[in-house]
Amino acid sequence: MIIRTITAALAFALSGSVYAAPTLRAEILVSDAVVTVGDMFDDAGTLAEQPLFRAPLPGTTGNVDVAAVRSATARVGLTQFEVNGLTEVRVSRASTLVDEDLLSTLIADDLRHRGILGQGMSADMLFTTPVEAMQAEATDSPARLDNLRYLPGNGTFSARFTVAGFDRPLDLTGSIAISIEAPHLAANLPAGTVLRPEHVVMRPVSVQQADAQGIANVDQLIGMALNRQSREGMLLRPTDVSTPMTVSKNDLVTIFYRQGPLTLTVKGQAVSGAAAGGSVQVLNLVSKRVISATAIAPGTVEVSTAPMTVAGL
The missing domain is CATH 2.60.480 (eubacterium ventriosum atcc fold)
Structure with missing residues (x-):
């Protein structure tokens, strides 16, 4: 029991x-x-x-x-x-906010996938009418770009989106301004300044401006010399720089002649300037004659005339 x-x-x-x-x-x-x-x-x-x-x-x-x-x-x-x-x-x-920023990102991703947006490029979207933020279903993909028609000639676009939780597609139009990061001067610098990384700052410019004026790659600028006095914020182009002068006008130099074990030297003064490997006119301070030489290092030039000729300069 x-x-x-x-x-x-x-x-x-x-x-x-x-x-x-x-x-x-x-x-x-x-x-x-x-x-x-x-x-x-x-x-x-x-x-x-x-x-x-x-x-x-x-x-x-x-x-x-x-x-x-x-x-x-x-x-x-x-x-x-x-x-x-x-x-x-x-x-x-629960919901996920779908706004202009998200829709713009979808358009930019599509342009990048097509190869229209390359390295260092960005796109700013201007919608014909402002897009009111929408509360979409809380999913991994609250919005999807179904179709994008972009006309590079005038920068206009038309796009169709699907928004999670909405039965009807979202059709939008507007324009796209494409920019590219380009090197600008970070400070006012005199002519002849050899550019260092801190002298250059990257700022966006329109692709149209970049195509019209031409822009330089940063690697093409660092270690190069400014051709003229330049102001802060100036867009740097390949024509704005050149190879730095190894020997400048009025520099005191040593003139070398080498042949086998023989080396002759004489003091001189540069009449012109030149980069390494370039031709430079030099005044022999002993003979007071101007000769042609090759700039090989700061303060050093080399001639290829015969030893007796060098000795008699």
């Missing part, structure tokens, strides 16, 4: 734990368009995936009274649940 009583009590306890009635939640947040039993209740059991009613629009919240909940659950076979003193349930639907 005692054993049967204990067994019955244990069975009752187990049945209470296994078949605990679902408990209604006071507030829920859903991502899908339909609210299920599992969304509305704790311990929903095997009925968790059963739909009850449509969720509010993305980014919005609604209240559902308990009577409506009972009506909906009865249709799917759930008749007993714990209310916990609630009179209504607050139902919110």
